[in-house]
Amino acid sequence: MASPATNSALSAAIARHGPFVLSLAAGVALWEIVGRHTSPAFMVPFSETMERLWALVSTTQFLWQAVDSATLFITGLALAIVIGAPLGLLFARFTSVRIAVEPYVMILYATPMVALIPFILSMMGFGFAPKVLVVFLFSVFPVIYNTVEGGRSIKPELIEVAQSFRSSEWALWREVMVPYTLPYTMTGVRQAIGRALVGMVAAEFFLSSTGVGQVIMTASQNFDTGAVFAVILLISLLGVALMRLGRAIENYFAKWRQ
Amino acid sequence: MSEATLPATAAAPARRLSPALLRAIGGLVILLLWEAIVRAFAPAYVAKPSGVIAVIPKVITDRQFLDATWITLAAVAEGLVIAVAFGTVIGLVMGRSQAVERALRHYVNGFYAMPMIVILPLVTLWFGYTSAARLATIVFAAIFSIVTNVADGAKAVPKDYLEVARSFRAGRLRTLVEIVMPAATPYFLAGFRLAAGRALIGAVVAEFFAAIPGLGYFILFNSRTFHHNEAFVGVLLLAAFGVGCEVLVSSGTKHLLPWYRREGR
Numbered sequence: 112m113a114s115p116a117t118n119s120a121l122s123a124a125i126a127r128h129g130p131f132v133l134s135l136a137a138g139v140a141l142w143e144i145v146g147r148h149t150s151p152a153f154m155v156p157f158s159e160t161m162e163r164l165w166a167l168v169s170t171t172q173f174l175w176q177a178v179d180s181a182t183l184f185i186t187g188l189a190l191a192i193v194i195g196a197p198l199g200l201l202f203a204r205f206t207s208v209r210i211a212v213e214p215y216v217m218i219l220y221a222t223p224m225v226a227l228i229p230f231i232l233s234m235m236g237f238g239f240a241p242k243v244l245v246v247f248l249f250s251v252f253p254v255i256y257n258t259v260e261g262g263r264s265i266k267p268e269l270i271e272v273a274q275s276f277r278s279s280e281w282a283l284w285r286e287v288m289v290p291y292t293l294p295y296t297m298t299g300v301r302q303a304i305g306r307a308l309v310g311m312v313a314a315e316f317f318l319s320s321t322g323v324g325q326v327i328m329t330a331s332q333n334f335d336t337g338a339v340f341a342v343i344l345l346i347s348l349l350g351v352a353l354m355r356l357g358r359a360i361e362n363y364f365a366k367w368r369q
Numbered sequence: 370m371s372e373a374t375l376p377a378t379a380a381a382p383a384r385r386l387s388p389a390l391l392r393a394i395g396g397l398v399i400l401l402l403w404e405a406i407v408r409a410f411a412p413a414y415v416a417k418p419s420g421v422i423a424v425i426p427k428v429i430t431d432r433q434f435l436d437a438t439w440i441t442l443a444a445v446a447e448g449l450v451i452a453v454a455f456g457t458v459i460g461l462v463m464g465r466s467q468a469v470e471r472a473l474r475h476y477v478n479g480f481y482a483m484p485m486i487v488i489l490p491l492v493t494l495w496f497g498y499t500s501a502a503r504l505a506t507i508v509f510a511a512i513f514s515i516v517t518n519v520a521d522g523a524k525a526v527p528k529d530y531l532e533v534a535r536s537f538r539a540g541r542l543r544t545l546v547e548i549v550m551p552a553a554t555p556y557f558l559a560g561f562r563l564a565a566g567r568a569l570i571g572a573v574v575a576e577f578f579a580a581i582p583g584l585g586y587f588i589l590f591n592s593r594t595f596h597h598n599e600a601f602v603g604v605l606l607l608a609a610f611g612v613g614c615e616v617l618v619s620s621g622t623k624h625l626l627p628w629y630r631r632e633g634r
Contacts (some may be wrong), residue, residue: 130471138476153495200622210388211395222608225577226585229592231563234415304583309484316486317577331490339491347483354469354482 155337158285164357173326180311180322183239187246196296200288202255203262216259220252224310228317236295237319238250245318250303254296259293297364301357308350378436416597421605428602438606441576441583444500445568447506450565456515457557463516463521465549481513484572489578503583509563510571518560522553555626558618565614569607613633
């Protein structure tokens with residue numbers, strides 16, 4: 112691990128990023144070799160995937176489809192946070208309400224929401240609203256669940272002290288409830304980001320076919336394996352980037368956690 | 370008679386109801402709200418608690434439903450066995466060898482972060498619209514959470530244990546089986562819990578996508594033909610399975626691994 116050279120910045124950078132670059136290069140090489148030696152319906156080499164990706168990305172149609180998907184993702188996720196966090200706080204504020212709803216929130220958190228998509232389809236049809244509902248349902252329960260968990264971490268003494276100093280309800284929320292639950296809510300937001308992405312693709316696959324989901328569907332129906340690989344790669348990179356973002360948000364607020 | 374007992378019992382519950390009672394009230398309120406909203410605003414075919422309860426006896430004795438449930442759960446179990454077998458081996462190797470860890474870490478993380486649903490078009494290209502496509506989806510959905518957790522667990526083995534093993538000249542295999550694996554077990558169970566949930570989702574989405582017979586397809590078919598109450602029984606079963614796995618693993622951790630405590634609880 113330690114390089115023989117003195118601690119120059121270059122060798123440090125190589126030691127840090129070298130293995131990553133190397134494994135990336137090995138992966139690409141493997142992909143290229145396997146792709147060249149199998150049927151193109153099964154797998155296409157990396158170089159061809161990149162060509163297809165470039166061809167796709169440079170069309171304006173793709174741009175609009177990406178905007179479509181992003182709108183869906185952001186709307187659903189924003190609704191989940193804006194509705195989920197206050198609801199979770201409300202549940203957390205009153206111990207008896209929390210005890211009453213906690214098991215059901217847990218059940219809904221563990222239920223595979225994809226199973227509800229057929230119901231949404233037959234009730235609401237093919238508009239934008241049912242798709243937002245899907246993304247919302249995928250992502251709202253982690254937010255509620257974690258916020259309620261955060262409410263659990265508040266020591267009852269804190270609320271008692273606040274009340275014995277005649278704190279107003281508003282001040283109690285501002286000074287105790289929100290600061291104590293926010294790190295937990297952000298853990299929920301991190302989970303919600305990942306789930307919202309799944310919800311977005313699920314909505315685009317199983318409800319009306321639009322956005323990035325439609326691009327994959329069309330490509331797979333045309334046996335255009337290169338384009339399928341290209342879009343999957345794109346969405347995977349997006350998934351990794353969003354996970355990083357979620358972790359960064361979570362860590363930023365984790366400082367508040369005692 | 371009641372006058373004598375009433376003040377004694379009423380004093381405490383008046384301030385705080387018992388948790389079990391609160392939960393029962395909470396459940397009842399949710400069901401009533403659902404029933405009321407559906408009755409007031411939704412068309413008659415939409416699932417509501419009274420409707421779902423009414424069809425439960427019919428659905429759970431229905432041959433088609435039982436077959437569908439069996440097929441899906443068997444596929445999930447098969448996929449989980451495959452995912453556990455390969456995932457544990459890969460995870461252990463990653464956890465114990467830094468070179469392998471560095472080579473694979475980014476791929477495992479990447480696949481884990483990837484919304485697994487996007488591989489469906491690819492899986493159907495490769496395996497056709499068959500139950501093999503479902504199995505592949507389940508394995509893909511489940512394996513990476515096992516790999517990452519087992520790798521983390523194998524890495525977290527206390528150094529002292531390994532040193533003791535080395536000073537007693539324990540072989541590599543013996544060290545692996547007797548020291549690394551027990552230390553990684555709680556991590557494995559945490560990974561398995563995630564994997565079971567993801568495997569179930571994988572099975573359902575594969576059935577939706579490729580119209581493969583099973584519980585997911587049962588739900589799809591019944592809701593398309595406006596039998597929402599019947600379809601919802603399938604959802605209840607899925608939820609029960611998800612919650613069941615959760616409960617099984619957490620009680621398993623508590624009973625089998627009493628020495629292990631999760632921090633912060």
